[in-house]
Amino acid sequence: MTHRTLIASTLIGIILFSTLAGCLDSEEDENVIIIAFKTQDDYQNPEANPQLLADFLAEKSGYTVELYPIGSDIAAIEALRFGHADIAFLDGGSAWIAWKQHGLDAILADQKDDGSTYYNAQAWVLNDSEIQTLEDLEGKNSCHTGWLKSAGMLMPMGYMINNGIVEVTGDENDISSLRTTIEAHFGNASIPEKGDLYYSYSGAFRCISEGVGDVAFGKSTSYQDHCEGNDWCLDRESYRPLEPAFGQVPSHP
Incomplete structure (x- = not known):
């Protein structure tokens, strides 16, 4: 299993769990998952393009997966706070700030190829x-x-x-x-x-x-x-x- 596939598989489980738990707000929103992600115009490594992750999640989960472009971890936190995104990938320090100041929860850690988190x-x-x-x-x-x-x-x-x-x-x-x-x-x-x-x-x-x-x-x-x-x-x-x-x-x- 590749590094990105492992992340995607974990997210699918979280998305499905959230849906079963009734965490989504309305029928209109329940089939859409929005991920706050740092994007750029060109990617030297095509595999780094977050759209591939979004497409993979959509294919495996049956949900519409959209990217909410942000330029920094602080912008990602704001996107979560104000409901513009459902999920964001954050640096450990920013995740701590999100928890400490805004009560946001960390739900997973990235797993490297050697199995470490x-x-x-x-x-x-x-x-x-x-x-x-x-x-x-x-x-x-x-x-x-x-x-x-x-x-x-x-x-x-x-x-x-x-x-x-x-x-x-x-x-x-x-x-x-x-x-x-x-x-x-x-x-x-x-x-x-x-x-x-x-x-x-x-x-x-x-x-x-x-x-x-x-x-x-x-x-x-x-x-x-x-x-x-x-x-x-x-x-x-x-x-x-x-x-x-x-x-x-x-x-x-």
């Missing part, structure tokens, strides 16, 4: 860096994958705050205080937005590779998954993971 959040530094421990990161320049991203921000910051390595600046009950906390603890913090050069996992690794940052927050598999093969990527021996890892993050497409 998570990946490990890890910090990376250059091999010749003077940084040896998490405590050494204070005052250093940091490369995050984006604002409120799971492995690139929420997991490492949560771990370091809970272990007394980082002190919260501002109201700890206000999520915006995380930005002020990061800016107070690190030297210059790269917190890119979608479309920026250093956005996402590959961007964070590029950030340290090009000397912009001293530490990159990402996955334990960031080198082989998001660096290797790019013209800006250094040899594997040029990087080392910083221990300990921050914990497991639910997988997502």
Whole structure:
């Protein structure tokens, strides 16, 4: 069973369960499932086109499956909140925000080809860096994958705050205080937005590779998954993971 087929099969079960449980609002809507999904005009890899997933679901379930195009996880959450979509795929960090602030539920995690439903959040530094421990990161320049991203921000910051390595600046009950906390603890913090050069996992690794940052927050598999093969990527021996890892993050497409 392929990776995408496994996701689709799981969703079919959820759709059918929701229908039997009477979760759909009206007869007019009961045969339509709307999925909030990040779409783009062209796909270099045709298998990445979400329309294939929608068509597969429609064929297997007998329902009309429509895509609701969104540009970010925040837009996906808003689509769910206001009834524009029934299902959305979210980064683990965004899923936590959706649950914490709006009471939305996570109903499944993406399953990788090896059967795992998570990946490990890890910090990376250059091999010749003077940084040896998490405590050494204070005052250093940091490369995050984006604002409120799971492995690139929420997991490492949560771990370091809970272990007394980082002190919260501002109201700890206000999520915006995380930005002020990061800016107070690190030297210059790269917190890119979608479309920026250093956005996402590959961007964070590029950030340290090009000397912009001293530490990159990402996955334990960031080198082989998001660096290797790019013209800006250094040899594997040029990087080392910083221990300990921050914990497991639910997988997502």
